Amino acid sequence: MIWNPNKECMSRDEMSALQGKRLHKIVEYVYHNVPFYRNKLQELDIRPDDIQTIEDIHKLPFTTKKDLRDNYPFGLQAAPQSEIIRVHASSGTTGNPTIVGYTRKDIGVWSECMARCLTAYGVTRNDIFSVAYGYGLFTGGLGAHYGVEHLGASVIPAGTGNTEKHLKLIRDLGITGIACTPSYALYLAETMEKLGIRKEDIKLRVGAFGAEPWTESMRKEIEERLGLKGYNIYGLSEVMGPSVSYECQMQHGSHINEDHFYPEIINPTTLEPLPAGQTGELVFTTLTKEGMPVLRYRTRDLCSLMPGTCDCGRTNVRMGRIEGRSDDMLIIRGINVFPSQVESVVLSMPEFAPRYMLIVDRVNNLDTLQVQVEIRQEYFTGVFDTPAAIDALEKKLAAKLKSVLSIAAKVQLKAPNTIERSQGKSAHVIDKRKL
Amino acid sequence: MTIHQLSIFIENRSGTLIKVLDALKEANIQIIASTIADTADYGIYRLICSEPMRACDELKRAGVAVALSEVFVIAIDNEPGRAADAVKAFSQADIDITYMYSFLNENRGLLIFRTNDNERAQQIITANNMQIISEEALQSLV
Known part of the structure; x- marks a missing residue:
């Protein structure tokens, strides 16, 4: 009809x-x-x-x-x-x-x-x-x-x-x-x-x-x-x-x-x-x-x-x-996400190096977003000798990301200089969803 | 009287632990005791070693996320129940042991631990006549 x-x-x-x-x-x-x-x-x-x-x-x-x-x-x-x-x-x-x-x-x-x-x-x-x-x-x-x-x-x-x-x-x-x-x-x-x-x-x-x-x-x-x-x-x-x-x-x-x-x-x-x-x-x-x-x-x-x-x-x-x-816009759970949004949050926190990686995947039909960031060596002090302290730092970033992106992201902390320095913008993203 | 422990952030993937150990070997640093707190994504490698300050600098130069933490080392008799006695003293004073590991040396046990209140922990150690090990004494082991 x-x-x-x-x-x-x-x-x-x-x-x-x-x-x-x-x-x-x-x-x-x-x-x-x-x-x-x-x-x-x-x-x-x-x-x-x-x-x-x-x-x-x-x-x-x-x-x-x-x-x-x-x-x-x-x-x-x-x-x-x-x-x-x-x-x-x-x-x-x-x-x-x-x-x-x-x-x-x-x-x-x-x-x-x-x-x-x-x-x-x-x-x-x-x-x-x-x-x-x-x-x-x-x-x-x-x-x-x-x-x-x-x-x-x-x-x-x-x-x-x-x-x-x-x-x-x-x-x-x-x-x-x-x-x-x-x-x-x-x-x-x-x-x-x-x-x-x-x-x-x-x-x-x-x-x-x-x-x-x-x-x-x-x-x-x-x-x-x-x-x-x-x-x-x-x-x-x-x-x-x-x-x-x-x-x-x-x-x-x-x-x-x-x-x-x-x-x-x-x-x-x-x-x-x-x-x-x-x-x-x-x-x-x-x-x-x-x-x-x-x-x-x-x-x-x-x-x-x-x-x-x-x-x-x-x-x-x-x-x-x-x-x-x-x-480089990503659509994650129907929400538009730009890597530059993540970048602005990461740059606002002195604990992290200005490098990040977005890993997008689909698990049980639900899109997931993981953000990897490097801790700065000078910010890795003695207080970070327990997983609880590191988890708290990850959660602090996750909360800021949530308020900017409107979707939840899992933060994964990486050691200094382990995230590849990228030239182009899209190099910040790994999209594992097979679409 | 605490001693310096190295706390190292190690990602869960191959090659990260050896990077740390190689850097220590290169700098001729000897490990006295160590333990890894592991999570799904990363581990925190805690170790006491010879020349902790220099070891820390060398690791930083090698690009490792490393920090110095202050921990206590006490010696206990080499017989059953002594660790329980020691920890009970802190527990009764409401002092938290954040983490603990141990090793055996010359027929005595050495407990390494971090507390949430070093000042009061020191008072408990003194009040209970616990045998505390200083940085110098520890260094003499190597």
């Missing part, structure tokens, strides 16, 4: 014409409402009228996460505050989070896109659908919630806590659909088995999984253990939130809601556009957003685009799985 065939099954010519018209409008809108964009366009000697077709997008400058951070909190907001009805925030590399404001129309577009996703997964108004993403500043919870309501299914705002109660509701209410991270789905399966609930006892049939990288083998495992069909959902708060793209029944790539979010693939080094099918950095331009539109926002996600009509009937372009990142 298709929620909005007019937009999801448009001919290429019609789609390009619509995108060109909307691009012109959004460029004109930010030119007049966001000094940051006006300055950038003026520097390049571009006027809104120079942008008439979607091909003209290549004339526009890129926007980065750094631009968002530099203009914290509302510098890139285009709509007046009186028009903003909701604000979300996502974590940044250091210090300030990224603040995203939404107008009433933005929330409407988001709900529409989310309804398209859910319909593609086979969800209808007869379903009882549980949202088990985090509710709060994170876009996952409320984004999915509004989509389910817009579609007309019954939404169960379960959130992420209290898994046992959630499972009771899944069984007793006959919940048929769920949106959560793939690792939470596996945790749910585990808890279910522990409680002696069999998959035959529950009615789950559709899962919308996203917000963290996952694999085909994880999909098979989740499907097998929960007895449902699992679909990918993709999104990012800087562009909107979940529902930027979604899988259909064919499960061959995720359809992008390209009438609202125009995708490009670029070479992350030369910034040149790459032809369809080649893997590069995914870039989005929001074509209809009012609160905080972005022009050519560099997602840092690496993937490829698949044009052409899908067997499901949709014509909107598909994106392949995220194959990696062009920066």
Whole structure:
């Protein structure tokens, strides 16, 4: 089933014409409402009228996460505050989070896109659908919630806590659909088995999984253990939130809601556009957003685009799985973690040398983060002659890391000069998750 | 009257202990007694040796995480129950023994231990006429 065939099954010519018209409008809108964009366009000697077709997008400058951070909190907001009805925030590399404001129309577009996703997964108004993403500043919870309501299914705002109660509701209410991270789905399966609930006892049939990288083998495992069909959902708060793209029944790539979010693939080094099918950095331009539109926002996600009509009937372009990142951001338990955050904490404590290593792993379907640091020789004094004293030092660092990263990390103390001095940033990370 | 013990942070992987022992050998330092407190990720190698100050400097030069800790050494008779008698005196005075190890020398037992209150531990040692071993006496063993 298709929620909005007019937009999801448009001919290429019609789609390009619509995108060109909307691009012109959004460029004109930010030119007049966001000094940051006006300055950038003026520097390049571009006027809104120079942008008439979607091909003209290549004339526009890129926007980065750094631009968002530099203009914290509302510098890139285009709509007046009186028009903003909701604000979300996502974590940044250091210090300030990224603040995203939404107008009433933005929330409407988001709900529409989310309804398209859910319909593609086979969800209808007869379903009882549980949202088990985090509710709060994170876009996952409320984004999915509004989509389910817009579609007309019954939404169960379960959130992420209290898994046992959630499972009771899944069984007793006959919940048929769920949106959560793939690792939470596996945790749910585990808890279910522990409680002696069999998959035959529950009615789950559709899962919308996203917000963290996952694999085909994880999909098979989740499907097998929960007895449902699992679909990918993709999104990012800087562009909107979940529902930027979604899988259909064919499960061959995720359809992008390209009438609202125009995708490009670029070479992350030369910034040149790459032809369809080649893997590069995914870039989005929001074509209809009012609160905080972005022009050519560099997602840092690496993937490829698949044009052409899908067997499901949709014509909107598909994106392949995220194959990696062009920066060093890690997604651990759905939370964005930058090695530079760890670095700033380590540097703030004189006990440790300015060297560290992040070791990310997945144990029993749960991501783990270990941070290795070296104790400085001059700080290794006689008080550290017992494991209790060393454990206390490790815990002190762990507590600081927790407050900065929002996830728990296990600290492992290393002897001086045992962590390899690295040149590049990524050398600080060992990711053992086989994704 | 405490003596100097070396406390060395050693990671749990091959080659770390030998690095320490090689550095001591290179510096011609003799080990008198030693013990390792081991955890899942690392160990703390505690040792008393000849010329502890110089040994500490040499190990630091070799890049080892080493520190000097103050510990007591007392001599006890070589017969059953003497360690219990000694520790009971501290226990009754509510002094904690943080850790302890021992070795046998010339038909007497030597107990090496750290307490959480060296000042009061010293009073107990004096009050109970315990035979305390000084740094100089210990050095004469090598």
